[in-house]
Amino acid sequence: METATQTKPEIAISLRDVNKWYGEFDVLKNVNLDVERGQRIVICGPSGSGKSTMIRCINRLEEHQSGQIIVDGIELNNDLKNIDQIRREVGMVFQHFNLFPHLTVLENCCLAPMWVRKIPRKEAEATAMEYLERVKIPHQAKKFPGQLSGGQQQRVAIARSLCMKPRIMLFDEPTSALDPEMIKEVLDTMIELAESGMTMLCVTHEMGFAKTVADAVIFMDAGQIIEMNTPDEFFNHPQHERSKLFLSQILGH
């Protein structure tokens, strides 16, 4: 077994026959996916295809109703301990940033490390400043989120997640709510993170980002993964009719 794990890459996230319904509506249909540690996966697909729902199942913001999800070796079930443990290791960045508006940027970054990881304030603040520097906004640490631009807020959100030192990062359309001129600064931050070896799952339509850093692109439609390929193959030779149509629509203009 020891040698097997050395030669076989470690699996960070594994979804087996995952199904989920919203009432009668089948959002996820038998989704199967293995993500190796260090892999960067971009998930795309038309709206309503279940891509956000899928990554939100990985940290239990949504509950799957059947199938198995194993994150970092821990199975997601109704055991609250498991859920807490997984959430500590999985960071998430949202479309609408979801910073805490009543706390300063620094406090936003220190909150979870201090309360969840029980790190003393001084240490948490030092770590926070390190990450704020990495996302290039250390000088905004004392400001409130409402005083920052959208791009800056999203970078703070990334720093906030990183302060928990997660092993996996989920991005749920991180640039969709941003003005065009701010998309680049967020993407640059994400590219830098990807190059540092973080396991990343990104729901995004930024095809430039996918081409630069993704190990694989997943295409979802109607709750299913219908294509998974390297970015080159996916963009140049999409296999599925639905992916061809999708690509022609987002790249065609």
Next chain:
Amino acid sequence: MQAFITRETLPSLPPPSTLKGPIAWMRQNLFSSVGNTIVTVVLVLAILAALIPFINWAFIKADWIGSSRDDCTSGGACWVFVYVHLKLFMVGLYPEAETWRVLLVGMILVVTLAGLMIKGVPFKKYLQLFALIAFPIIAFMLLSGGSFGLPHVETNFWGGLLLTLVIAIVGIVAAFPLGILLALGRRSSMPIVKAICVVFIEVWRGVPLITVLFMSSVMLPLFLPEGMEFDKLLRALVGITLFQSAYLAEVVRSGLQAIPKGQYEAANALGLTFWQGMYKVILPQALKIVIPGIVNSFISLFKDTSLVLIIGLFDLLATIQGAFASPKWLGYAIEGYLFAALVYWVFCFGMSRYSQRVERSLKTTN
């Protein structure tokens, strides 16, 4: 199509300077037209016509100090009535020799509150702990006595402003956490917890406070085993606290509903537990939104304390009414009610101003 294209960045100009100062303001708002001028003049005259006799009566022709109604000779307000009864209005029938205990509690309260409210006072955390844990014990020991060689003063003797403040403060402080718990419970996904909270809130909100007080004082003893007796004040306090918590719960719930779902998700995604997320993320924001509603219900509670009269507790208003009903002082109801109004107003206005300050200090965007 034509457009004028600016070739260099234009400097920012100061805003146009309109006329400033009180005279310009009056010209704009009070005397901008003939009609406006007439309305202004008429209203000013009307206000003066009402105000001058009142000032004359209440201050200029008033008598302030004396020992009986015979000292009221000037024909204006007889504040001697208040002066003579001041001790009764403040502490009720609390024994004369022990009133220093009430004063001491009052002084500790004022100093503590000042320390909490003034910015830049050190050790705020400890002061809060003192106010919430040590102060109630100290206040109870001092007011009630019975230990440390202090003679016991039964709550029957507590009265006046002292009683009003005891009821209001206990009601406010105890109802607040209970109201938050009820609000959270009502939004809970656990059906039993939710049902209990909904029933509790709807029952208590649907019943008038008078009924609650009446039941707590008259009916509760009927259900208790013989010989078991609760202090009358304690029963009223419990009734008022539960009543107030139901109202607060709905105010807090409206704040919880205003918090976007993303805040809950972000707290969860960071690994905060439900209670941590509530304490650090959701409640600070939700309570900030509902400060006006919370203060509103605190102010109405403060004034509702006067209803305890019907169960035989003599709060500020009751002692005043009692005083002007006595044969020696018949006919001084106006002075009495004005004094009551003034005292209630000072406290309620204070709460209102303080809440506005808190709101401003919690503002996080420009």
